[in-house]
Amino acid sequence: MNTLIPDSLGQLLELLAENIPGTELLAGGTDFNVQCRKGVLNPNRVLCIGHLDELKGIRLDGEHLRLGALTTFAEVVANELLQGHVPDFCRALAHFASPPVRNLATLGGNIANASPTADSVPPLLVRLASLELRSVRGVRQLPLNEFFTGYKRTAMAQDELITAVLLPVNAEDGLHSYWRKVGTRRALTIAKLSLAGMGRIENGQLSECRLAAGALNEYPRRLTAVEQHALTTPLAAITRESLNEALRRDITPIDDLRSDADYRFETCLNLLQTCLRDWSDHA
Amino acid sequence: MSNYILKQFSQQPAMIDISFTLNGETTTITTDPLRRLLDILRDDLGLTGTKEGCGEGECGACTVLLDGKPVTSCIVNAVAVHGHDVTTIEGVSASPDGRLLIDCLYEAEAVQCGFCFPGIVMSALAYMRAGGIADNERIRAALAGNLCRCTGYEFIVKGVAEACRRWRDL
Numbered sequence A: 001m002n003t004l005i006p007d008s009l010g011q012l013l014e015l016l017a018e019n020i021p022g023t024e025l026l027a028g029g030t031d032f033n034v035q036c037r038k039g040v041l042n043p044n045r046v047l048c049i050g051h052l053d054e055l056k057g058i059r060l061d062g063e064h065l066r067l068g069a070l071t072t073f074a075e076v077v078a079n080e081l082l083q084g085h086v087p088d089f090c091r092a093l094a095h096f097a098s099p100p101v102r103n104l105a106t107l108g109g110n111i112a113n114a115s116p117t118a119d120s121v122p123p124l125l126v127r128l129a130s131l132e133l134r135s136v137r138g139v140r141q142l143p144l145n146e147f148f149t150g151y152k153r154t155a156m157a158q159d160e161l162i163t164a165v166l167l168p169v170n171a172e173d174g175l176h177s178y179w180r181k182v183g184t185r186r187a188l189t190i191a192k193l194s195l196a197g198m199g200r201i202e203n204g205q206l207s208e209c210r211l212a213a214g215a216l217n218e219y220p221r222r223l224t225a226v227e228q229h230a231l232t233t234p235l236a237a238i239t240r241e242s243l244n245e246a247l248r249r250d251i252t253p254i255d256d257l258r259s260d261a262d263y264r265f266e267t268c269l270n271l272l273q274t275c276l277r278d279w280s281d282h283a
Numbered sequence B: 001m002s003n004y005i006l007k008q009f010s011q012q013p014a015m016i017d018i019s020f021t022l023n024g025e026t027t028t029i030t031t032d033p034l035r036r037l038l039d040i041l042r043d044d045l046g047l048t049g050t051k052e053g054c055g056e057g058e059c060g061a062c063t064v065l066l067d068g069k070p071v072t073s074c075i076v077n078a079v080a081v082h083g084h085d086v087t088t089i090e091g092v093s094a095s096p097d098g099r100l101l102i103d104c105l106y107e108a109e110a111v112q113c114g115f116c117f118p119g120i121v122m123s124a125l126a127y128m129r130a131g132g133i134a135d136n137e138r139i140r141a142a143l144a145g146n147l148c149r150c151t152g153y154e155f156i157v158k159g160v161a162e163a164c165r166r167w168r169d170l
């Protein structure tokens, strides 16, 4: 195995451009080390990126909050700029793992790892986040909801990496938000199901509604059928049955050892109901 | 630490020089960039106070401070330590707040087998240093990454709360 420590982002991009199969990036290492130990990951070339300043820092950049890919969960939770603009996002990420893991785990790694349970993704999806992807060929922006293409598969090319996460600065302005993660214990819980939402209620009906679930499908994604249903139905007329009918059109459940598809489905329905109830109570 | 030059290795094990501050002293070692910090501490440097439980970031027995923040050293690689500051349980009693914390935990009878203890101390110390107060909920949240099979946590939380109280009164 080759381990390379590039001196700069430019050098890293050139190494990535060699397109050598089996190349892995090492950021915070929380997924990398565990997966290598379990034998799930067997890289033949490791590019260390944790020290690259170009990938660090949180700043306001025009209409966006720009979070460098190496931003840790702990940094999001404690950052004053983010607390000022997107306080509910900071709170959502505080439920992640444990304090020592939050100090290591990066946003870029969480997203790139593309796990169905990646906890940063549903809250980012409902806030219309996009990613900045970079390669020697140039830089491009991709809406987060176009990033995942299948189980652990992404639209990132082999020579690309995530350099930043972009959040609209007004992502939470005037909107209700929701985030719940259901697991077996409070700390260090891998989600059995998670639900994030952002919505606005006008005259007893949602005029804006975005919902995204984790651990329900092969990757975290928006529940577009439920969103449509919620946007076109007065809140008082939305029932468990009507949500059930809409949610069916939004799923391709994953089955694993942690809990079965029915359980996930029912739990998702419960969370959707609590979310809408929460919002109407505070409308 | 962008003071690294590109290293191209062709055979295993590839070695690099890593310099960092360990319990206040500059330390330089030659090692595999992916070697676990936990192994560097225990096997290469003989600091065996830091324990290995799960080896996967779940139990907190291997917790040390990296630039003052608690991290699980079983999932930290050598390359992440270069140019940074590491504090282990061996360095805790040199500081007055660390000494006080350990005393309060002993007084509260928070230690049984002691395996979790170094990790608990590191997480609790980071909490105290971040201005942590004697609030049971917050202390539990700060210790959420540290498992203890023996004590049931009550006495640990009590000990940490007492340390926070006394530290503020000093």
Ligand SMILES: Cc1cc2nc3c(=O)[nH]c(=O)nc-3n(C[C@H](O)[C@H](O)[C@H](O)COP(=O)(O)OP(=O)(O)OC[C@H]3O[C@@H](n4cnc5c(N)ncnc54)[C@H](O)[C@@H]3O)c2cc1C
Pocket: A023, A024, A025, A026, A027, A028, A029, A030, A031, A032, A033, A034, A069, A070, A095, A096, A097, A098, A101, A104, A105, A106, A107, A108, A109, A110, A111, A112, A113, A117, A118, A119, A120, A160, A161, A162, A163, A188, A189, A190, A191, B056, B057, B058, B075
């Ligand atoms: C004890 C424990 C608890 C955990 N709890 C949770 C949890 O509650 N919720 C959750 O979602 N996850 C959890 N995780 C998983 C993990 O911590 C996260 O997915 C983390 O955010 C990964 O980031 P990292 O920097 O550590 O990634 P790394 O391990 O360094 O890298 C992971 C993968 O991402 C790729 N990568 C990293 N950075 C980039 C980039 N900038 N561009 C492109 N590719 C990149 C790497 O090639 C690698 O394949 C937990 C892990 C542990 C060990």
Ligand code: FES
Pocket: B051, B052, B053, B054, B055, B056, B057, B058, B059, B060, B061, B062, B063, B072, B073, B074, B075
């Ligand atoms: S040994 Fe590192 S967290 Fe368990």
Ligand code: FES
Pocket: B110, B111, B112, B113, B114, B115, B116, B117, B147, B148, B149, B150, B151
């Ligand atoms: S005292 Fe035995 S594990 Fe905590």
